[in-house]
């Protein structure tokens with residue numbers, strides 16, 4: 590059984606399709622990244638998953654429970670950290686979490702609440718009123734609230750937008766631990782280095798359609814281009830290499846090679862003109878390069 594199954598999900602607002610037939614699964618134990626530019630449909634997909642919006646067509650199931658027909662069980666299986674801060678300003682942090690526990694019918698949940706508070710660095714704010722917390726602290730409470738019922742699937746919608754380095758580190762070490770304990774994690778983020786570091790599978794949405802879904806390592810290997818920076822003596826680039834030039838600096842030349850095997854040709858061209866290499870740096874594309882390439886690719890218009 591998949592942790593989440595999206596099957597032909599369509600969401601229309603009038604004539605506009607925010608989601609245009611999205612199908613994919615997230616497997617149990619995945620640390621899954623859902624990427625896409627602003628407006629691609631990520632939040633819409635998550636809202637349907639959490640029962641906050643209804644799909645115009647298609648089906649979504651969490652741990653085998655249909656989010657419409659089997660709403661309660663589906664809702665219990667997932668914890669969603671929303672993008673926006675939503676809270677009751679008159680509750681303390683602990684009251685907020687106790688109230689959320691009550692919503693799921695959990696009475697004796699104090700030990701787990703204590704553990705979540707400690708793991709998110711909120712213990713000494715437990716009795717503070719929500720309205721008195723800083724933005725970053727409120728965001729921690731949003732995370733805590735989503736975890737109160739120990740959901741098997743945890744979805745974080747841009748959890749680190751505008752938060753400081755310390756919270757990012759606290760949050761990711763806690764979420765990694767939950768993933769190691771068997772929880773499935775789905776993350777949307779615009780910080781691609783976060784997705785690259787944390788996730789094992791990556792989906793990309795564009796204009797309401799799925800344009801890529803791959804194991805991270807497979808995706809990263811897809812782009813075979815290599816960036817090269819050369820410091821040369823004398824500092825001169827042979828004409829034959831000009832087509833590869835992407836930038837010329839005081840101290841050298843940046844080239845883009847279609848793949849690693851093109852390096853031999855570059856060295857041969859230099860040698861032919863008796864130019865020696867003083868220093869060389871080679872870079873692989875990162876997830877950001879791959880993402881930008883895919884978003885620009887007209888063949889991936891869906």
Ligand SMILES: Nc1ncnc2c1ncn2[C@@H]1O[C@H](COP(=O)(O)OP(=O)(O)OP(=O)(O)O)[C@@H](O)[C@H]1O
Nearest residue numbers: 602605606607625626627628629630631632633634
């Ligand atoms: N209630 C609504 N009525 C009309 N259009 C909507 C509504 N909600 C969302 N949309 C549109 O649906 C599209 C997808 O929005 P969504 O918020 O899912 O994108 P997103 O991928 O989460 O973007 P971001 O990265 O900016 O959070 C957008 O074009 C948005 O304007």
